[in-house]
Amino acid sequence: MLTLDKLTIRFGGLVAVNELDFHIPEGCIFGLIGPNGAGKTTCFNMISGTFKPTSGSVALKGQRIDGFPMFKINGLGISRTYQNINLFGEMTALENVMVGQHSRMTAGVWNSMLRLPGQRAEEKRIRQKAEETLAFVGLTHRLNDQADSLSYGEQRLLEIARAIASDPCLLLLDEPAAGMNPSEKMELMHLVKRIRDTMGITILVVEHDMKFVMNLTEQICVLNYGKRIALGTPEEVQQNPEVVEAYLGGGEDE
Amino acid sequence: MNAVQTEGKQAKKPAPATKKLLYILIPVLLILVPTMMEYGILLPRSRYILFLFCIMCVYAVANSGLDVLFGYTGQMSLGHAGFYAIGAYVSVLLSHGSYGISQWIGFKLPPIVSMFIAAFVAMLFGILLAKPATKLVYHFLTLLTIAFGQLVFLAISSFPNITNTYLGITGIPPVSLFGFKFNSNYKFYLFGLGMVALMLLVKRHIINSRVGRAFIAIRENQLAANGCGVNVPYYKTVAFAISAFYTGMAGAMYAHLIGFISPESFMYAQSVIFMTMLVFGGTGNLLGPVLGAMVITVVQQALQSTQNYQNLIYGVFLLVVILFLPKGIWGLFGNVKNLLRKVGNKQNAHT
Numbered sequence: 001m002l003t004l005d006k007l008t009i010r011f012g013g014l015v016a017v018n019e020l021d022f023h024i025p026e027g028c029i030f031g032l033i034g035p036n037g038a039g040k041t042t043c044f045n046m047i048s049g050t051f052k053p054t055s056g057s058v059a060l061k062g063q064r065i066d067g068f069p070m071f072k073i074n075g076l077g078i079s080r081t082y083q084n085i086n087l088f089g090e091m092t093a094l095e096n097v098m099v100g101q102h103s104r105m106t107a108g109v110w111n112s113m114l115r116l117p118g119q120r121a122e123e124k125r126i127r128q129k130a131e132e133t134l135a136f137v138g139l140t141h142r143l144n145d146q147a148d149s150l151s152y153g154e155q156r157l158l159e160i161a162r163a164i165a166s167d168p169c170l171l172l173l174d175e176p177a178a179g180m181n182p183s184e185k186m187e188l189m190h191l192v193k194r195i196r197d198t199m200g201i202t203i204l205v206v207e208h209d210m211k212f213v214m215n216l217t218e219q220i221c222v223l224n225y226g227k228r229i230a231l232g233t234p235e236e237v238q239q240n241p242e243v244v245e246a247y248l249g250g251g252e253d254e
Numbered sequence: 255m256n257a258v259q260t261e262g263k264q265a266k267k268p269a270p271a272t273k274k275l276l277y278i279l280i281p282v283l284l285i286l287v288p289t290m291m292e293y294g295i296l297l298p299r300s301r302y303i304l305f306l307f308c309i310m311c312v313y314a315v316a317n318s319g320l321d322v323l324f325g326y327t328g329q330m331s332l333g334h335a336g337f338y339a340i341g342a343y344v345s346v347l348l349s350h351g352s353y354g355i356s357q358w359i360g361f362k363l364p365p366i367v368s369m370f371i372a373a374f375v376a377m378l379f380g381i382l383l384a385k386p387a388t389k390l391v392y393h394f395l396t397l398l399t400i401a402f403g404q405l406v407f408l409a410i411s412s413f414p415n416i417t418n419t420y421l422g423i424t425g426i427p428p429v430s431l432f433g434f435k436f437n438s439n440y441k442f443y444l445f446g447l448g449m450v451a452l453m454l455l456v457k458r459h460i461i462n463s464r465v466g467r468a469f470i471a472i473r474e475n476q477l478a479a480n481g482c483g484v485n486v487p488y489y490k491t492v493a494f495a496i497s498a499f500y501t502g503m504a505g506a507m508y509a510h511l512i513g514f515i516s517p518e519s520f521m522y523a524q525s526v527i528f529m530t531m532l533v534f535g536g537t538g539n540l541l542g543p544v545l546g547a548m549v550i551t552v553v554q555q556a557l558q559s560t561q562n563y564q565n566l567i568y569g570v571f572l573l574v575v576i577l578f579l580p581k582g583i584w585g586l587f588g589n590v591k592n593l594l595r596k597v598g599n600k601q602n603a604h605t
Contacts, residue, residue: 079482089474102483
């Protein structure tokens with residue numbers, strides 16, 4: 001589904017991500033972990049188009065997408081959520097999810113101005129899809145509430161709903177469980193699995209919570225100082241001495 | 255439990271009915287009252303009030319346009335007097351008997367056609383301005399729009415052969431449609447009212463669509479909008495274009511209403527007045543800008559005798575609104591509505 005090849009980005013003298021390679025197979029829940037500052041979010045930002053890599057390539061289904069603007073990458077089927085929530089605060093939950101489907105719509109300015117039959121039908125279809133998606137994540141009761149007024153956990157769910165409404169082929173989740181309590185984390189884990197199982201969306205997740213990652217993902221890539229230090233199933237990664245030293249073994253210092 | 259629910263539903267039902275009534279009542283009043291004034295049934299000698307109604311229509315169109323850009327898309331502009339001027343001058347130069355194209359090629363257009371062409375020309379300038387403007391944020395954007403307004407002002411005041419500069423252009427023909435001339439204040443008012451209705455309808459369609467949601471998404475969170483597939487520079491350009499079209503149209507309406515234009519009507523102060531009206535009325539909705547246009551027109555007239563202090567009083571006005579009514583007068587209506595609903599709910603709960 002997604003292939004990274006020698007992906008590198010430099011900010012001045014700092015090499016934030018250094019020759020990163022990995023491949024995410026279709027239908028996989030893939031984890032990207034590493035200590036703070038390892039370059040996980042930077043890697044995310046390169047895949048989703050926020051940053052342009054210095055060298056190397058990102059390919060989606062064999063098509064190179066590195067250097068494309070964000071909105072185009074979204075149109076090609078990559079949706080994402082953010083580490084710090086980025087919702088449209090003054091819009092309702094429903095409208096947020098409708099914006100999420102922007103790239104699946106075709107109505108332009110003239111069509112909208114004149115409200116032609118095609119535009120109306122599309123509008124109706126998109127609204128229905130938004131309602132279904134909100135029901136899928138369990139937010140039907142907050143349909144017409146302002147995104148600002150939702151609780152923290154609900155806002156996270158709404159972000160996921162907005163991201164999956166456009167039927168992406170790849171979903172990027174940037175620390176989806178941050179700030180959630182254990183029971184919310186359990187629910188989230190089931191939701192993510194449900195997204196993959198029922199919608200067939202491949203998922204790439206960055207997360208700090210080790211228990212969460214180990215239980216959720218099928219493959220993991222570990223980063224440290226921008227370099228890949230391990231790649232494999234959760235069991236393999238857990239037993240890798242380099243990983244234990246760099247990351248998991250850090251427990252006694254903290 | 256069930257009883258309470260059904261009761262609640264019954265209590266809610268009358269609301270749409272009153273809304274429907276308002277939809278019929280307001281247009282009827284908007285036409286009936288000025289008609290009564292015109293024929294002396296209500297407030298005889300109210301010609302001047304009818305003129306103010308015309309001005310309100312012009313400002314309502316201009317403000318609705320500014321609202322698309324500022325209220326919905328979140329892009330500040332203090333250069334809309336520029337679009338207003340372009341609309342006015344282009345329409346006049348296309349339709350006047352002794353200036354513009356009639357002077358050059360001996361041919362002129364009917365005002366109703368020239369107005370739309372003028373608005374389109376303003377729109378093109380909007381797209382042109384958007385080219386650099388989409389890359390700027392906050393005060394840099396504001397400075398750019400101010401510069402644009404000044405440029406237009408300088409242009410119209412420095413070509414005596416074309417715009418007659420400070421002497422202005424007189425004898426601008428009134429708007430006519432199928433041979434019917436809108437040559438009195440009352441008649442122009444009917445025309446202006448039609449234009450306001452048309453422009454508001456189009457605005458409503460745009461806002462409640464994919465395009466409008468893209469605008470609001472850009473205002474709320476540009477990064478997330480981009481991530482949702484919204485082509486941010488493109489939609490900002492569209493917002494500039496629509497906004498410029500509306501304000502250009504208002505400028506053309508103004509020229510054909512007054513029958514005289516000179517650069518003084520299109521100075522920086524005019525941009526500030528637009529912004530004041532918009533903030534005062536309430537941004538990001540359909541009727542707030544209209545309301546702002548109405549109130550500020552009245553205030554402007556009331557303050558005419560206090561010319562030196564006019565700006566001071568404006569300033570105080572604006573401060574009070576920004577401090578106490580961040581959503582403008584329209585927001586105040588919303589507050590009252592919420593309050594009524596709360597009281598209603600409480601009463602329902604008691605019964």
